[in-house]
């Protein structure tokens with residue numbers, strides 16, 4: 033590990049996890065040996081001391097390996113050269129200025145991210161909308177939250193999340209729709225699981241076409257046909273309306289539009305039989321769900337990407353909200369619709385108006401009063417007066433040459449956009465591509481002309497807002513590495529060089545103060561001229577100096593000041609039955625059901641669903657560094673039903689080529705048992721840095737929701753076929769290797785080595801010579817073990833250095849190769865024993881228990897085989913017993929659903 037940073041402060045800096053929208057509080061400290069100790073913050077209300085496996089492993093991801101530490105520019109030959117900040121900033125400012133002068137403000141764009149801090153985000157938005165005068169600033173939140181934002185605005189008049197996390201514990205029923213909470217928001221999931229332990233009557237329903245880890249703890253799983261959620265919730269609305277679950281008093285006094293919305297729901301979805309048929313759900317299960325919902329007062333419907341990322345995403349959101357409105361289940365403890373946010377600062381980005389169709393502080397671009405309010409407050413030369421381009425359109429406009437400069441910040445669109453090859457084409461012909469990142473080699477940076485080094489987590493300073501509207505501080509505990517700077521600072525420097533005033537800040541506390549003041553500016557009863565009413569209000573957080581800002585405790589907005597000058601946050605919205613529409617009423621939105629844009633056909637007969645795995649974060653630039661996080665899912669896969677595998681001629685454990693009308697990729701076939709026939713699931717994380725050909729974004733259709741512009745990431749027709757190779761293999765190596773010549777490779781980080789999974793189409797005749805060249809072991813006297821069985825098509829080679837294993841290569845004509853977990857264990861040994869050498873030659877461990885199997889519990893490194901063997905030998909029955917014996921599941925708890933599944937499978941195998 034290359035860690036040269038110095039500690040900034042006393043041990044135990046309180047900060048916030050930089051991954052998911054749960055927004056857990058973290059205590060971080062740099063130890064004397066250079067390691068970073070990470071613990072959950074017991075006092076943070078989001079997690080009360082707990083952290084999931086990604087949060088726990090944060091210390092392993094902040095080293096400087098691969099970091100972008102200096103500004104760089106591409107020379108005429110296309111090579112990156114280090115330059116001074118002055119040169120880089122002049123080039124960015126001059127480039128933007130020149131293009132704006134020649135082509136107007138809409139010829140430049142910013143593409144930013146829900147992983148920026150609120151202060152960075154605020155400044156980026158201010159520069160673009162108030163000074164450059166274009167709304168061509170969009171964010172990766174378009175790919176994530178924009179349907180929820182649009183749904184909230186339609187129903188509530190403003191982008192408002194009604195509930196707080198405590199409500200999940202008070203609910204009698206939690207419905208999770210299109211959310212793999214166990215893996216993607218583990219601490220929220222654990223809070224729900226704990227609440228159910230305490231109150232066994234509490235129900236958990238999961239609505240997801242896949243049987244995910246989240247389903248392991250559910251009372252009922254509805255494997256809804258992909259894309260049919262609107263039918264399901266329209267049916268529920270109709271059921272509630274006609275089976276006595278309508279709250280007439282609430283509907284009459286506080287809502288508008290029921291008639292039309294209910295007529296639409298009734299038209300197609302009044303008959304549960306018909307809904308069950310369309311959604312492909314068992315009718316008894318559907319009715320059980322409807323009845324439970326009707327009977328349970330305290331119900332929360334939480335949703336995430338299975339809802340948002342759809343060409344009917346906004347309607348899905350509103351069909352859910354409609355059900356809560358008609359039953360009056362909103363604004364009281366333990367109930368309400370709940371959009372779970374993805375990124376750490378998805379919410380903060382929405383507060384500052386980071387989306388191309390928003391202004392700042394929850395104000396609207398198409399509202400003249402709002403425009404005037406923001407422009408007057410900023411005292412800015414101009415204000416954007418029409419929506420800018422949304423992410424997918426923005427990159428299309430770059431490809432078409434209408435946008436000539438783009439500055440990308442804290443996002444990796446080459447991997448994460450749909451039809452991602454458009455990004456390649458767009459960026460390779462764009463006049464000016466600037467990228468601010470913390471990592472030098474990313475798929476996107478490969479196309480940047482200028483790279484700007486940003487401060488990363490642990491170094492940067494500011495605030496984030498989590499899913500329950502809670503603003504928390506991210507505080508630095510490491511000094512700035514190399515020449516890296518905070519994103520806000522770089523944007524301010526560019527703005528000043530472009531000749532703009534309004535970008536002089538002594539620190540992030542001043543930016544936060546400006547942001548808070550804008551939220552309160554002319555925010556009040558519209559009877560007073562110039563005012564508009566916005567629920568997003570940080571009045572109570574204005575006027576903080578640096579010391580107060582540094583001491584800021586987690587607080588939920590709206591944040592106001594009480595009469596005795598105390599700051600008061602707000603746990604729950606709509607308790608007063610007041611919504612943000614001018615008449616104060618919530619709106620029912622008619623949601624006529626419609627299916628996905630592209631349906632499977634003969635050429636592309638399967639539906640591709642994409643999403644996340646437990647231990648990786650997005651494009652892996654940070655989680656990919658941690659060996660502890662690597663083993664749970666070491667390479668990309670395509671999960672499918674065994675009968676489909678048979679039908680399309682692919683085999684479990686072999687490689688398959690998956691293709692759509694837009695692109696293709698290669699992944700290993702897997703049968704998790706959770707996929708229905710007709711669909712496949714591929715994770716989003718792998719990219720050109722971690723595999724030869726595993727960027728699933730290249731396949732995804734670019735269709736977007738007409739209201740929100742959010743892409744349909746969960747539904748693309750694809751075909752699948754065998755990816756024929758003549759050999760399979762893998763390498764574990766202490767030194768990095770370049771394997772570009774190999775047909776298929778993927779790389780994952782081990783504790784002290786890198787692991788490469790390989791497959792080739794070439795015919796290897798002289799294995800020994802080939803292996804020595806590949807591994808770079810030319811010394812004929814080297815300690816080199818070798819085994820070859822030509823008839824079985826098996827070859828193994830091991831390089832040992834001073835009795836320590838240095839590299840090993842295993843090859844076979846078949847994909848079933850020896851256990852990597854066993855070999856990884858050998859890399860921990862300072863000295864190989866004779867038994868290890870024998871094992872290496874015969875291709876299996878001599879020692880019993882040495883093959884622990886793929887990792888299940890990443891915190892304690894406990895493998896699948898160890899768990900199953902111990903369960904069998906000791907007759908263990910519960911997760912608690914497994915934890916008692918092996919520790920597995922005893923730290924972050926992220927693997928508890930998988931342990932539960934293994935218990936069931938092991939006992940089933942015994943009784944079979």
Ligand SMILES: Nc1nc2c(c(=O)[nH]1)N[C@H]1C(S)=C(S)[C@@H](COP(=O)(O)OP(=O)(O)OC[C@H]3O[C@@H](n4cnc5c(=O)[nH]c(N)nc54)[C@H](O)[C@@H]3O)O[C@H]1N2
Nearest residue numbers: 210211212216258259336337338374643644646649650746
């Ligand atoms: N480990 C991990 N955690 C993360 C992240 C990460 O990269 N890794 N990223 C974070 C971010 S930014 C986000 S946005 C969240 C995402 O969190 P989630 O939304 O929970 O995760 P996904 O895996 O994208 O998709 C959720 C589920 O939607 C289901 N689905 C697909 N189509 C449909 C449908 O038509 N209807 C329904 N009801 N369900 C459907 C999928 O099968 C999938 O299980 O996770 C956050 N947390």
Ligand SMILES: Nc1nc2c(c(=O)[nH]1)N[C@H]1C(S)=C(S)[C@@H](COP(=O)(O)OP(=O)(O)OC[C@H]3O[C@@H](n4cnc5c(=O)[nH]c(N)nc54)[C@H](O)[C@@H]3O)O[C@H]1N2
Nearest residue numbers: 172175176442443444448468469470486642650651653745
């Ligand atoms: N097929 C498919 N595609 C998807 C999705 C899906 O479900 N299916 N989900 C979508 C969703 S919900 C999301 S949120 C996106 C996520 O997709 P991306 O945003 O593209 O993914 P990340 O890997 O999080 O990219 C963050 C980048 O910022 C860098 N970075 C980290 N910290 C900082 C910092 O402080 N400053 C700067 N300047 N850079 C930093 C990281 O090194 C990394 O390169 O993917 C979307 N794409």
Ligand code: SF4
Nearest residue numbers: 049051052056084087
């Ligand atoms: S649940 Fe995990 S990834 Fe999400 S904020 Fe908490 S520790 Fe971080």
Ligand SMILES: [Mo]
Nearest residue numbers: 175176374375
């Ligand atoms: Mo996201």
